[in-house]
Every structure is written in C-alpha cells, then in structure tokens.
Amino acid sequence: MDTRLYIKDAVIYTEDQGIVSGSLFIENDKIKEIHAETDPPPGAEVIDGMGLHLLPGFIDGHIHGAAGADVMDATEEALDTMASVLPAEGTTGFLATTITQSRENTEKALENIAAYHSKTGQAEVIGVHLEGPFIEKSKKGAQPLEYILQPDLDLFRKWQTLSGNSIKTITMAPEHDVDGEFIRALSDSGVNVSAGHTAAEFEGIKKAVSHGLRQVTHLCNAMTGIHHRDVGAVGAAFQLEELRAELIADGIHVAPEMLELIYANMGRERLILITDAMRAKCLQAGDYELGGQPVTVTDDRAVLMDGTLAGSILKMYQSVQQMLRLKGVTISDITEMASANPAKQLGIFNRKGSIKEGKDADLLLVDDNAAVKYTICRGVVAYREEA
Numbered sequence: 001m002d003t004r005l006y007i008k009d010a011v012i013y014t015e016d017q018g019i020v021s022g023s024l025f026i027e028n029d030k031i032k033e034i035h036a037e038t039d040p041p042p043g044a045e046v047i048d049g050m051g052l053h054l055l056p057g058f059i060d061g062h063i064h065g066a067a068g069a070d071v072m073d074a075t076e077e078a079l080d081t082m083a084s085v086l087p088a089e090g091t092t093g094f095l096a097t098t099i100t101q102s103r104e105n106t107e108k109a110l111e112n113i114a115a116y117h118s119k120t121g122q123a124e125v126i127g128v129h130l131e132g133p134f135i136e137k138s139k140k141g142a143q144p145l146e147y148i149l150q151p152d153l154d155l156f157r158k159w160q161t162l163s164g165n166s167i168k169t170i171t172m173a174p175e176h177d178v179d180g181e182f183i184r185a186l187s188d189s190g191v192n193v194s195a196g197h198t199a200a201e202f203e204g205i206k207k208a209v210s211h212g213l214r215q216v217t218h219l220c221n222a223m224t225g226i227h228h229r230d231v232g233a234v235g236a237a238f239q240l241e242e243l244r245a246e247l248i249a250d251g252i253h254v255a256p257e258m259l260e261l262i263y264a265n266m267g268r269e270r271l272i273l274i275t276d277a278m279r280a281k282c283l284q285a286g287d288y289e290l291g292g293q294p295v296t297v298t299d300d301r302a303v304l305m306d307g308t309l310a311g312s313i314l315k316m317y318q319s320v321q322q323m324l325r326l327k328g329v330t331i332s333d334i335t336e337m338a339s340a341n342p343a344k345q346l347g348i349f350n351r352k353g354s355i356k357e358g359k360d361a362d363l364l365l366v367d368d369n370a371a372v373k374y375t376i377c378r379g380v381v382a383y384r385e386e387a
Contacts, residue, residue, distance in 0.1 A: 003028055003379045006040035010049030010365065013056070013335050015354035024054060026361040029378040034357060047381075049365055052373055053331055056339040056354050057092025057362030058316045061169060061272060061346065062129050062218070062246055064097045064290065065279035071096045072291065074108040076116060083122035085282055087375035087382035089315035090338075092362035093124040093352060095168060097276075099291040100132030100143040103155075107162055114164030121380040124362075126348065127168035130159070131217070134182075135197035136173035141222040142310040143197060144291050151182040160189075168346050171196035171217040175204050180211030187212025192345055194246070197222045198233055205236035209243065215345060218276055219245040219262065220254050221309070238265040244345055246274045247337075249319040250312055252301050256325070263326055268333040272341045273319045278302055278311035320370045334370065 069081035196217025224232030343353025
C-alpha cells in the first residue's frame with residue numbers, strides 16, 4: 001500500500017534529537033523524515049498536530065483479550081477483534097498472551113497465532129507471551145490449577161515450533177528450574193524469560209538471573225513481597241539491575257502508594273507498562289470467563305468467584321495517566337515505560353519503540369493528559385478521536 005502522511009505542528013519525542021517541535025513525514029509504513037516545519041510533500045495527507053505530543057505507539061507485552069475476544073479462543077476473528085480495538089487506547093503492537101490451559105487448547109492458540117497475519121490499520125501482533133503453565137501452584141492467581149506443569153524443555157520446544165517461533169516472552173516460576181537448564185536454553189534462544197506466579201525469594205531470583213532471567217511479570221502480583229528478613233521477588237526487581245518489570249498501573253493491582261515506591265526504586269529505565277487485560281475490556285460490567293473460569297466484572301475490576309483478581313479491564317492510556325499522577329513523571333518518561341522498554345526487552349527496538357527515521361510508523365498524538373487523539377499503525381491512521 002502506497003501511503004504518504006504528513007503530521008505538522010507537533011511536539012515530537014524523538015530517539016536521537018530529544019523533544020523537538022516540527023513535522024514528521026511518513027512514507028508507506030516507515031518514518032521518512034523528521035524536521036522543522038516545511039511544506040508537505042506532494043500528494044501527502046496532512047494531519048494537523050495542533051501542538052499535541054507525538055509519541056511512539058504503546059506496546060502491550062501482556063494482554064489476554066478485549067472487546068469479547070480472547071487469545072485462547074484460537075480464531076482469526078478473536079485476534080482481529082483485539083487488533084482492531086487496541087489502537088483507540090494507544091496500543092500499536094502487542095503480545096498475544098496465553099493462560100495456563102490444557103495442552104490441546106494451548107496448542108490450538110499457538111497454531112492460530114502462527115497462521116495469523118496482522119492487517120493494515122490495526123495493532124500488530126508481534127508475538128506470543130506464554131503465561132504458564134510452568135508456574136508455582138501456591139501463586140497461581142487466576143491461572144487454572146489443574147493445568148500447571150513442571151518446566152519441560154521438550155514441550156516448550158514443540159510449542160515454539162507450533163507458534164512459528166513467535167513465543168517472545170514466557171512467564172514461569174524459576175524455583176522449579178533447579179539447575180537452570182530450562183531458563184538457560186530459552187534465554188540462549190532469544191526468549192525473554194520472566195519470573196511470575198512464583199514463590200521464589202530474593203536468592204532464588206538472583207540465581208535465576210545468573211541463568212538468564214531478565215524480567216518480572218506483573219510486579220507485586222502473584223509473587224513474594226518485601227519482608228524485612230527477605231525482600232522477595234519484589235525486592236529482587238528493585239535490587240537487580242538486570243531485571244525489567246511489568247507493571248499493571250491501574251491503582252488496583254498495585255496501590256498508588258506502591259506505584260510511587262516502585263518508581264522511586266526502579267525509575268523509567270526498567271519499568272514496562274502492561275494491561276494484563278481480559279476479554280471484558282471495552283464491554284459492560286457482567287459475567288465473563290478467563291481460562292474456563294467464571295469471572296465477575298464490575299466498573300473497575302475483574303475477579304474470580306473467590307475474589308482473586310482475574311486480569312484487568314485496563315486500557316493502556318489509563319495506565320499512562322495513572323503513572324503521570326506520580327511525582328516527577330513526565331510524558332517523556334512514559335515513552336520509555338510504554339514504548340521503548342518493551343521494544344528493547346523483546347529485541348525489536350531496531351524497528352519499534354521510538355521515533356526515528358527508518359523505524360515503523362507506529363505513532364500517537366496525545367494531549368497533556370495522554371488522552372489519545374490519533375493512532376497510526378505502520379503508516380495508516382487506525383484511530384482518530386471523533387469531534
């Protein structure tokens with residue numbers, strides 16, 4: 001598709017030049033030029049930036065579903081539904097995230113993702129986040145207990161093949177990989193290994209880092225917290241510079257006061273904003289399901305019958321707005337936590353996660369409160385706020 005877009009009069013958050021006022025030219029699916037105001041190239045569609053912030057698109061590295069669809073539905077329609085609604089919240093790329101389920105259902109979901117082709121004007125499926133099944137039962141959260149398994153390298157390799165080599169992140173309990181063989185093999189193959197649904201204490205996480213662990217899944221949730229005699233997995237995320245950490249910044253999964261503490265200890269360089277959203281996102285309150293389990297959704301949360309949080313109904317721009325309420329956090333900081341860091345963690349920063357000539361044209365125009373006005377996915381306007 002031959003597309004030419006010219007965005008004028010914007011405050012542009014660039015990778016190399018810092019924050020500049022000017023214009024940006026997109027040709028086909030790439031950022032062609034960034035410069036001070038000039039006349040738009042012939043034939044280009046002009047978007048008036050109106051002095052808004054032009055940011056790299058958000059990358060959601062942990063999302064199960066939205067608008068009634070779930071990755072585990074294992075259909076093209078489910079992925080299409082997710083990819084079509086996510087630009088409205090500023091998401092231009094995402095990892096289709098599985099949940100602990102039967103081998104048959106997991107394999108159907110992985111095969112479906114392998115066969116899926118991202119479509120023009122939608123968020124891009126950039127890979128798979130395999131959440132489970134190699135997790136700790138006592139920290140299962142909303143993961144179905146009956147399908148939890150011990151780390152199995154042969155099984156993972158089978159699944160990676162079925163996925164078309166698209167598993168980019170795996171959430172696992174590192175304490176069950178006693179000799180580190182599983183973590184080392186995955187890390188050596190380029191998979192982002194993340195500790196989650198884990199009972200590992202500080203030393204266990206530290207040992208796993210030596211084997212190749214590089215991330216913590218939904219920090220504070222389904223893991224050991226900070227105690228004065230052992231700072232646990234949360235303290236390990238604070239202390240170990242090798243780790244980045246996912247964060248569900250909805251003020252529910254992690255209290256605002258804890259968000260302050262996390263940011264003070266980890267800063268913008270090591271945090272990755274995610275939604276961990278389930279299929280009820282974008283829909284009304286009511287009864288839904290996650291991983292075959294009944295879920296009740298209210299105006300602000302999703303819970304299992306026992307009250308356990310079951311993912312979220314969070315939108316990416318809402319997580320950004322929550323972080324902007326913290327002392328000292330700026331929109332520039334947000335571009336790191338919601339765009340650059342996930343791209344770096346997934347090894348795709350050469351083409352996504354920042355505004356630079358030659359990179360994918362995944363872009364947002366937002367106001368001072370991070371409300372999304374335009375979303376551009378690979379050079380095509382995928383969302384524009386209605387007047």
